[in-house]
Amino acid sequence: MAKIVIIGGGWSGCSAALTAKKTGAEVLLIERTDLLLGLGNVGGIMRNNGRFTAAEENIALGAGELFEVTDRCATHRNVDFPGHRHASFYHVIKTEPAVRRLLAERGIEFSLMTRVTDVIKKGNKIAAVTTADGRTFEGDVFVDCTGSTGPMGNCMEFGNGCSMCVLRCPAFGPRVSISEKAGGHDYMGKRADGTPGAFSGSCKLEKASLSAKLVRQLEENGVAVVPLPAEMINESKLSKKVCRQYALPQYASNIILIDTGAVKMMTPFFPLEDLRQVQGFEDARFADPYAGGKGNSIRYMAVAEREPSMQVKGVENLFCGGEKSGLFIGHTEAITTGALAGHNAGRYALGEEPLILPETLAVGALLTYHKDDGGMITFAGDEFFDYMQRAGLYSDEPETIRKRVAKAGMEGIYNAFL
Numbered sequence: 001m002a003k004i005v006i007i008g009g010g011w012s013g014c015s016a017a018l019t020a021k022k023t024g025a026e027v028l029l030i031e032r033t034d035l036l037l038g039l040g041n042v043g044g045i046m047r048n049n050g051r052f053t054a055a056e057e058n059i060a061l062g063a064g065e066l067f068e069v070t071d072r073c074a075t076h077r078n079v080d081f082p083g084h085r086h087a088s089f090y091h092v093i094k095t096e097p098a099v100r101r102l103l104a105e106r107g108i109e110f111s112l113m114t115r116v117t118d119v120i121k122k123g124n125k126i127a128a129v130t131t132a133d134g135r136t137f138e139g140d141v142f143v144d145c146t147g148s149t150g151p152m153g154n155c156m157e158f159g160n161g162c163s164m165c166v167l168r169c170p171a172f173g174p175r176v177s178i179s180e181k182a183g184g185h186d187y188m189g190k191r192a193d194g195t196p197g198a199f200s201g202s203c204k205l206e207k208a209s210l211s212a213k214l215v216r217q218l219e220e221n222g223v224a225v226v227p228l229p230a231e232m233i234n235e236s237k238l239s240k241k242v243c244r245q246y247a248l249p250q251y252a253s254n255i256i257l258i259d260t261g262a263v264k265m266m267t268p269f270f271p272l273e274d275l276r277q278v279q280g281f282e283d284a285r286f287a288d289p290y291a292g293g294k295g296n297s298i299r300y301m302a303v304a305e306r307e308p309s310m311q312v313k314g315v316e317n318l319f320c321g322g323e324k325s326g327l328f329i330g331h332t333e334a335i336t337t338g339a340l341a342g343h344n345a346g347r348y349a350l351g352e353e354p355l356i357l358p359e360t361l362a363v364g365a366l367l368t369y370h371k372d373d374g375g376m377i378t379f380a381g382d383e384f385f386d387y388m389q390r391a392g393l394y395s396d397e398p399e400t401i402r403k404r405v406a407k408a409g410m411e412g413i414y415n416a417f418l
């Protein structure tokens, strides 16, 4: 039985593990922290705008398990908020244990608190990866799902310092790019002014630190929109954030909160003294990143050059998914790219031709889409969502989406080897 080793246990790594397992391989998922889901432990917004279509396409393709979990763990479903329709919000505390149980049930082995630091190559292939604590893991095929965030030095140089985010680099050690270690080439995303990387676009507040009235409103509606006094409006923050789908004027003139079990505040950072001037926020405290009053994590620091099959250019048996595989923003985008990477890692092990997702599907179009300004892309808004609508790829009807996947000959393709 072939062995597939996936490095990085964020949404993309978990997704890759599930599809790789379905090809009949033995699968090991290696994660440097004590939690799966990586950045997925913050965030929580699913199914907004084109992400609805992408979720349903993945379900029809046979990669529905993680969407089933996020739907089941949703605090609110089918919510509209500024610039976004039919969103659901998963509970950011309850989802990680649910994913961990799912992976264990599927027979996926995982090794937490294990940081890969190097590769051992034989010719143009990786034979094994080695870890910070001196262990060696051999495999037939490898998938780099290490993300693009940090480590601390990048957040210091290109952000406002380590913001103490959920990735906890000081405790668990820095991210390592497996693709570069293996001889591939990584590139960086850039902000409009050319600065490398971009600030993550939201922070988590402690629910108990907000007024009871605000919390009630948030829990009832899923969303709260709190207008900011004119002197606090800072539109310059919009150009710094990763999430172009939220770089809309409403996000500068209001505080927009989302109920993900925690309180998600849709801005990269907000000085605490200023925040506490706003009604309802008098006692506000940041929960993630802890330094959300000053900065946020810096992302898109290491994106691998790859083929449409998700194979890393220049390394025979290495695939990649998630933010590692493109300037993709989001959980849905990570699950989508991870699913294809894991599936094609399995095909490679079986000696089969890789699967290429057709551009008649939103999930296929995403993989080859290029933004002229070299910026980040997402199903949820901005340029790529406009493209989806123009090209007739967007739908919010599951049956229509399923039929489109079937017409492309792709229904259940990820289950082809079961």
Ligand SMILES: Cc1cc2nc3c(=O)[nH]c(=O)nc-3n(C[C@H](O)[C@H](O)[C@H](O)COP(=O)(O)OP(=O)(O)OC[C@H]3O[C@@H](n4cnc5c(N)ncnc54)[C@H](O)[C@@H]3O)c2cc1C
Pocket: 007, 008, 009, 010, 011, 012, 013, 030, 031, 032, 033, 036, 037, 038, 039, 040, 042, 043, 044, 045, 046, 114, 115, 116, 117, 145, 146, 147, 148, 149, 167, 174, 175, 176, 177, 200, 201, 202, 203, 297, 321, 322, 323, 324, 328, 329, 330, 331, 332, 333, 334
């Ligand atoms: C604050 C914030 C809010 C967000 N909100 C949303 C939202 O509401 N909706 C949405 O769709 N998206 C949101 N996103 C974006 C989304 O979370 C990411 O785009 C997506 O989850 C990235 O997944 P990934 O698997 O590519 O990378 P990551 O989540 O970064 O996972 C990479 C994993 O690899 C591990 N790793 C790195 N190096 C090594 C190594 N050498 N050895 C072992 N393990 C390693 C890391 O510890 C990490 O767990 C948000 C992001 C942030 C930061």
